[in-house]
Amino acid sequence: MKRVFGVKKNKEPPPSVQDASDKINKRGDTVDEKIQKLDAELARYREQIKRTRSGPAQEAVKARAMRVLKQKRMYEGQRDMLYNQTFNLDQVAFAAEGIKDAQQTMSALKSANKELKGMMKTVKIEDIDSMQDEMMDMMDISNEIQESLGRSYNVPEDIDEEELMGELDALEADMGTEALSDAVPSYLQPDKEPDLDAELNLPAIPTTHAVRPSNRQNTQVDDGLGLPEVPRASLRD
DSSP: OHHHHOOOOOOOOOOOHHHHHHHHHHHHHHHHHHHHHHHHHHHHHHHHHHHSOTTHHHHHHHHHHHHHHHHHHHHHHHHHHHHHHHHHHHHHHHHHHHHHHHHHHHHHHHHHHHHHHHHHHHOOHHHHHHHHHHHHHHHHHHHHHHHHHTOOSSOOSOOOHHHHHHHHHHHHHHHHHHHHHTOOOGGGOTTSOOOHHHHHTOOOOOOOOOOOOOSSOOOOEEOSSSSEEOOHHHHHO
16 A cells, blocks of 8 residues: 555654744855955955066956955855845744743733632622621620720719819828928028028127236226126237
């Protein structure tokens, strides 16, 4: 059967944009190498033309240089064409990469949308509102429990506020009298000097003067304290 109908050949996959771009770049590198060789050959011919005199020999060198120059122009045209092809392939590759990115973005958005829809089915606004109401009710019950536990015992409920205010005023008056009784005495205050004479009520100390002996006869006069008063004349002597 294989001999009659033959064997079906497997088709190779078409080259990708990147493969085509790499192949063209390799061809461009080959053309660039040929152009560099032609440039070196033209430089050698230019030196020969300068060294030779005008005549048949110089004309022959010029002819060779013209042939090499034509080849260089041909390779330069091929290189420009390859560069244009590479540029077009790069543009196509950029567009293809943009489309792939867009496809991946759309796939990610679809997956996220599907996941959000599944999550929204499990979460409902009515359930959230009811849960909030239950929380508020439990907080109110907790406050009532705390108030009940903090309630005082054996405290009369019919207390007159005016009577309490009168007791408070009396307590403040008692505190004021205690503050006055506990005041620091004047002689212990740092701002005033203590007056010991006023505190002890002592009499003034009499002044005495030294008297030199004199031959004159002095008359003793009582100064009121039982002591003789010294005459002034004796003090002058």
